[in-house]
Amino acid sequence: MTKRVGLEGSFAVSEAVRMADVDVLSAYPITPQTHIVERLSEMVADGDLDAEFICVESEHSAMSACVGASAAGARVFTCTAGQGLELMHEVLYIPSSMRLPVVAVVANRALSSPLSVWGDHSDAMAVRDIGWVQIFAENVQQAYDLTLCAYRIAEDKDVLFPAMVHLDGFHLSHVIEPVILPDQRQVDDFIPEFEYPFALNPDKPVSMGCYGPPYIYTEAKKSQNVAFESSRKIVSKAWGEFEGIFERSYLPVESYRTEDADVILLVMGSFAETAMLAIDRMRKEGKKVGLARLRLWRPFPFDEIRKAVKGAKLLVVLDRCISFGYGGPVCSELRSAFYREKNRPDIVSFIGGLGGRDITIDQYEYMIKRGKEISENGSEEEFEMIGVRQ
Amino acid sequence: MREIRIHGRGGQGAVTLAELVCHAAINEGKYAQSMPSFGPERRGAPVLAFLRISDEHIKIRAEVITPDVVVVLDPGLLNITDVTSGLKSGGTVLINTKKSIDEIRSKFGVESRLGVVNAVEIARETLGVPITNTTMIGALLKATKIVKKDSLIEPLKHRFGPIADKNIKAMNRAFDETTIEEV
Numbered sequence: 001m002t003k004r005v006g007l008e009g010s011f012a013v014s015e016a017v018r019m020a021d022v023d024v025l026s027a028y029p030i031t032p033q034t035h036i037v038e039r040l041s042e043m044v045a046d047g048d049l050d051a052e053f054i055c056v057e058s059e060h061s062a063m064s065a066c067v068g069a070s071a072a073g074a075r076v077f078t079c080t081a082g083q084g085l086e087l088m089h090e091v092l093y094i095p096s097s098m099r100l101p102v103v104a105v106v107a108n109r110a111l112s113s114p115l116s117v118w119g120d121h122s123d124a125m126a127v128r129d130i131g132w133v134q135i136f137a138e139n140v141q142q143a144y145d146l147t148l149c150a151y152r153i154a155e156d157k158d159v160l161f162p163a164m165v166h167l168d169g170f171h172l173s174h175v176i177e178p179v180i181l182p183d184q185r186q187v188d189d190f191i192p193e194f195e196y197p198f199a200l201n202p203d204k205p206v207s208m209g210c211y212g213p214p215y216i217y218t219e220a221k222k223s224q225n226v227a228f229e230s231s232r233k234i235v236s237k238a239w240g241e242f243e244g245i246f247e248r249s250y251l252p253v254e255s256y257r258t259e260d261a262d263v264i265l266l267v268m269g270s271f272a273e274t275a276m277l278a279i280d281r282m283r284k285e286g287k288k289v290g291l292a293r294l295r296l297w298r299p300f301p302f303d304e305i306r307k308a309v310k311g312a313k314l315l316v317v318l319d320r321c322i323s324f325g326y327g328g329p330v331c332s333e334l335r336s337a338f339y340r341e342k343n344r345p346d347i348v349s350f351i352g353g354l355g356g357r358d359i360t361i362d363q364y365e366y367m368i369k370r371g372k373e374i375s376e377n378g379s380e381e382e383f384e385m386i387g388v389r390q
Numbered sequence: 391m392r393e394i395r396i397h398g399r400g401g402q403g404a405v406t407l408a409e410l411v412c413h414a415a416i417n418e419g420k421y422a423q424s425m426p427s428f429g430p431e432r433r434g435a436p437v438l439a440f441l442r443i444s445d446e447h448i449k450i451r452a453e454v455i456t457p458d459v460v461v462v463l464d465p466g467l468l469n470i471t472d473v474t475s476g477l478k479s480g481g482t483v484l485i486n487t488k489k490s491i492d493e494i495r496s497k498f499g500v501e502s503r504l505g506v507v508n509a510v511e512i513a514r515e516t517l518g519v520p521i522t523n524t525t526m527i528g529a530l531l532k533a534t535k536i537v538k539k540d541s542l543i544e545p546l547k548h549r550f551g552p553i554a555d556k557n558i559k560a561m562n563r564a565f566d567e568t569t570i571e572e573v
Contacts (some may be wrong), residue, residue, distance in 0.1 A: 006416035008409075141453075171451050176409055176424040178416045272447035358452035 002186075009140045009172040009177045010035030011107050013079070013165075016147035018049045022103075023074035026054040026065035030084040031117040032169035033107040037079060058082040062100075063091035071208055072102040073199030078102070081169055082116075083111030085123045089130075095162040096131030097224060098208050101196070102162040104132075104149060105190065107173040108269065110355040118356020121171035121269065121320040125329045126295070131228055133163040133235065134298040137375035138272045140177040143167045145248060145319065151191045152238045159231040160197075166297075168270040169358060186245050232299045252301035253308045257283055258290030263368055264312045264345070266292045269320070271359055278364030289368055294330070302337055312371045314367045315345045316371035319383075320353040320363075327351070328384040349383035363387060391444035391534060393454040397473050398463035401433040403523030407461065408439040410549060411527060412539035415443045423448045432486070436467055450501030459528055462486060463509075463522050468498050478504055484529045484568070486510060486522045491571045505533045507534055507568040516560040524550075524557040540566065 007015065013036050017025070025044065032229065041051040042057040048071055052074075054065045061081050066076045085106055108124050124134070133153055137143040143165070167173060170288035212220055232252070239250040256276050258264055267275050272293045282289045289329045292308045292315075293336055310316050314340075319328025326332065328333040331349035338344040348371040353359045363386055372383065394411075398404030405426045410422035420443055426439035440454040456476040465487040467473060474483060481502050485494060486509035494500055507529045509522035516525075524546065531539050542561060547554040 004416070004419075006413040006422065170426075174414075174426055175451065176412045176422070177448070178421060270451050274451055277449055360452060361450070 002180055002182050004178055004180050004259070005139060005234060007178050008035060008174060008176045009143050010174070011039050011166055012140050012144040012179050013147050013167070014039035014043065015181060016144045018076045019182075019184060020075065020077075020148060020151050020191055022049070022051050024052045024054065024066070024069035024076045025078070026056055026062045026069070026076070027078045027080065028056055028059050028062050028084060030059070030081050032109060032119065032173045033081040033084070033105070035107060036107070040077075059088040059316070060091055061189060062390070063094075066102045066104075067091065067094050067098070067100060069318060070095060070102050070209065071098065071200050073196040075102070075155075075194050076102050079105040079107070081107040082111055082123045082173060082237065085127060086111065089127065092127060092130040094130065094209060095218075096228075099160040099198075099227070101151075101160055102193075103147070103150045103154055103165075104162065105165045105167065107169040108166050109169040111243045114369045115356040116219055117169070117381045119171050120354045121166075123356075124166050125321040125323070127164070127237075128298070130331065131161065131224065132232060133159070133161055133296075134296065135163070135165050135296055137167040137172060137293065137337050140172060140175060141179050141248070142250075144179055144181070144249070145242065145246065147188060148187060149238055149242055149250070151194075152241070153231070153235050155191070155194045156231075156234045156238065157197065159234050161228060161231055166269065169272040173389070182246055189380050191247050201336065223355055229299055232301070235296055235299075247278070250295055251304070252291050252294075252296035253304040254295050256291040256293075256309065257310050258292060258312070260288055261290035261312055262288040263314045263316060263372060264292050264309050265316045265318070265364065265368055266291045266294070266330070266334070267318045268294050268297070271318070271320070271353060274359065274361065275364045276370070278361045279285055282368065289306065300337070302334065305334070305337060309345055312345045314371060314375050316367050317347060317349050318353070318367060319349065319351045322351050322354070322385075331383065337363045348374045351383055352386040357387060391442055391448065392458045392534070393456065394441040394443075394459045394530070394536075395454045395457040395472065396439040396441070396461045396463065397467050398437055398439070399433075399467070399524070400435045400437050401431050401521075402463045403521055404437050404439040404463055406549070407463075407523040407527060408441040408543045410524070410542060411443075411530065412441055412550075413545040414537045414560045417544060420444065420537075421446055421448050423451075425453070426452075427453065435473060455468060457481060459530065459534055459561065460483065461526055463526055465489070466492045474500060474502060482533050484526065484533055486526055486529075491538075491569060501573070503533075503571070503573050505529055505568050505570040507564050511566055512560055512563045512567065516563060517556050523566045524558040528561040528566075529568040533560075533570055566571055
């Protein structure tokens with residue numbers, strides 16, 4: 001039976017991992033991800049989750065343990081944040097290149113220095129190119145749902161890539177909201193018992209992570225990318241199945257009141273729902289504005305984003321990360337994605353919400369209005385950083 | 391939607407207060423959201439916690455800057471913070487203090503609807519420790535009726551186990567002993 005309960009974002013993720021019945025957990029605690037690990041270790045200690053919890057001394061080792069366990073055919077989980085994801089970075093390329101369906105949750109956190117435990121997308125953007133399926137959650141229900149979906153997607157025989165769910169540190173990880181928890185049977189139907197087709201087995205030896213000299217490395221990378229690109233359709237298929245069972249729907253790009261919109265604001269993560277309130281306010285004043293969100297970050301949803309902003313004159317992009325000496329990384333990708341389109345919208349870049357700074361409804365409205373001014377009159381700056389005290 | 395801001399010091403349970411009332415509201419079928427003031431926990435340092443309760447899905451995810459209700463767990467904070475900052479017109483301030491309503495009004499210039507209760511005394515006598523968060527829930531419920539008092543029983547039991555009954559008693563006593571002055 002489904003039940004509606006109040007759950008902190010971190011506990012909702014832990015509950016999804018428990019209901020996914022993972023075999024091996026390995027993680028190192030770091031704010032703001034700590035509550036996920038703590039809850040999972042309690043579940044294992046209390047016998048509520050029959051899994052091996054491998055205690056490690058670092059995130060590098062946590063991912064290494066997940067790689068080994070996944071190669072042996074286990075369903076695995078890890079989670080981290082900020083500097084922890086950076087320390088894990090080297091190993092993140094291994095499961096994607098070895099086609100291991102590791103699932104990780106990141107409670108997004110700013111990067112040092114100055115030391116910040118608070119949320120932004122600097123850690124997520126630093127792992128853009130690791131070859132994992134990457135998905136952003138906007139509220140606690142989605143943090144639960146998308147963690148389940150990560151297993152369904154990663155373990156699909158036509159995917160077999162690792163998947164990462166991003167939820168904003170504190171703004172989701174530490175917030176309690178109502179969550180609808182499904183029946184265990186529904187979860188079992190959605191993610192049935194997993195059998196990894198190439199699991200390490202002494203009776204049927206295989207090699208993984210081999211030496212790749214120049215005569216084969218390019219081919220290996222080409223085949224990896226072909227396979228990764230083709231996982232896009234499985235992501236959509238998995239979300240379709242999810243909707244069939246759980247009656248909540250997800251799309252690679254999601255739109256809010258974009259029909260007939262001249263200006264579309266684009267944000268990712270937990271700030272999206274707050275931005276909707278700005279859209280509602282401006283719509284009430286008769287302004288033709290809407291909101292788009294990239295739910296799927298990798299593989300990048302080219303077709304869906306082009307379709308989502310079709311007809312709009314201006315796309316205003318908010319990045320919660322800065323690429324120093326360049327600007328907003330999400331905006332840069334969108335400009336690139338639209339470059340060859342004949343009727344492309346103008347694209348204006350804003351950066352804000354760094355290191356846990358809130359963005360108010362007024363500031364979303366400001367970005368839309370200021371974006372129009374910049375689009376009409378031009379600007380000497382490549383981007384504008386909002387809410388800076390000077 | 392009603393927005394509540396809780397002022398306390400690290401260790402006084404401001405975040406727990408927000409969480410307990412949040413769970414009670416969700417258990418009643420309402421929508422609610424509790425949010426800590428994000429930061430490393432430091433015992434004794436001023437902290438904030440936030441709570442929103444609504445009849446529909448809550449979309450805003452940001453600190454409460456224009457509260458309907460302010461709860462102050464530590465009267466010492468009145469000397470260093472403007473606890474009424476951003477208070478909506480018609481809003482309520484609830485303070486754990488030994489002082490009378492008149493004293494609070496004249497000393498700190500609080501002009502809004504105001505409630506006071508000696509929560510430290512109640513907590514000391516009922517719980518044996520001067521931790522006033524569950525006590526101040528009693529004041530909050532008396533002043534706002536934001537959730538039913540019975541709805542707190544389950545969250546308090548879940549959170550405090552064997553000492554839940556003492557906390558329920560402290561809440562009930564504060565409910566009875568809080569003085570509220572309408573404006």
